Amino acid sequence: MNNFKVIKSAKQYHEYVSAHKKMWKHPTPGNEDDRELLDVLIEKWEKENHKQADTDPVELLKWLMENNGMDATQLSKELGINKATTSKILNYKKGMSKYVIRKLAEMFKLSQEAFNREYPLLGNSVKKPAKKVRNKSTIRKPKSRKKGKSKVINA
Numbered sequence: 001m002n003n004f005k006v007i008k009s010a011k012q013y014h015e016y017v018s019a020h021k022k023m024w025k026h027p028t029p030g031n032e033d034d035r036e037l038l039d040v041l042i043e044k045w046e047k048e049n050h051k052q053a054d055t056d057p058v059e060l061l062k063w064l065m066e067n068n069g070m071d072a073t074q075l076s077k078e079l080g081i082n083k084a085t086t087s088k089i090l091n092y093k094k095g096m097s098k099y100v101i102r103k104l105a106e107m108f109k110l111s112q113e114a115f116n117r118e119y120p121l122l123g124n125s126v127k128k129p130a131k132k133v134r135n136k137s138t139i140r141k142p143k144s145r146k147k148g149k150s151k152v153i154n155a
Contacts (some may be wrong), residue, residue, distance in 0.1 A: 004037050007045040016042055017068060043109050056119035058092060064108050079103045092122045 007013050020038040023031045055063070065075060076086040079100055088094035096104070096115055105112040 002034055004034065004041060007041050013042070013045050013049075014067065016045075021068075039109060046108075046110065057096060057115040057117055058090060058119060060114060061104065062090065068108075078107055092120065095119075095121060 002019075004016065007016060016038055020035065020042060023035045023038070027035065065071070070078075072086050072090060073083060076083045079086070080103070081100065085094065089096055089100070101112050101115045104110070104115050
């Protein structure tokens with residue numbers, strides 16, 4: 001059992017996060033209390049030091065990735081989504097799905113509300129025009145085998 005204390009610096013926070021990850025990768029009955037204690041200490045630090053209300057979900061995610069030494073490839077693997085989708089999320093081209101929000105909250109020990117907020121997406125803001133619909137009153141007579149134009153009958 002380690003002597004973990006309340007986190008008072010970013011350096012200590014990173015050390016605890018690293019130790020926490022190692023314990024969760026190799027859980028044992030002997031480190032269960034330490035894992036739970038680190039959960040509480042890390043969550044307390046993050047609540048006090050993350051400006052969740054001022055940060056959009058993508059910026060928060062980027063900050064968490066940076067502070068946990070994680071790149072987009074690792075994030076993709078952890079979330080169980082492909083790299084293209086991860087890239088689109090990180091570049092504001094795709095919103096986070098409910099599944100991604102749940103996984104991120106679980107992974108970083110934050111509430112789902114931290115990721116489940118509106119934020120602007122980039123891309124085509126121009127909508128494609130609706131397809132034109134043929135006038136239903138116009139009926140086309142099928143082409144006959146003879147050469148010539150089909151006749152249009154107005155109903």
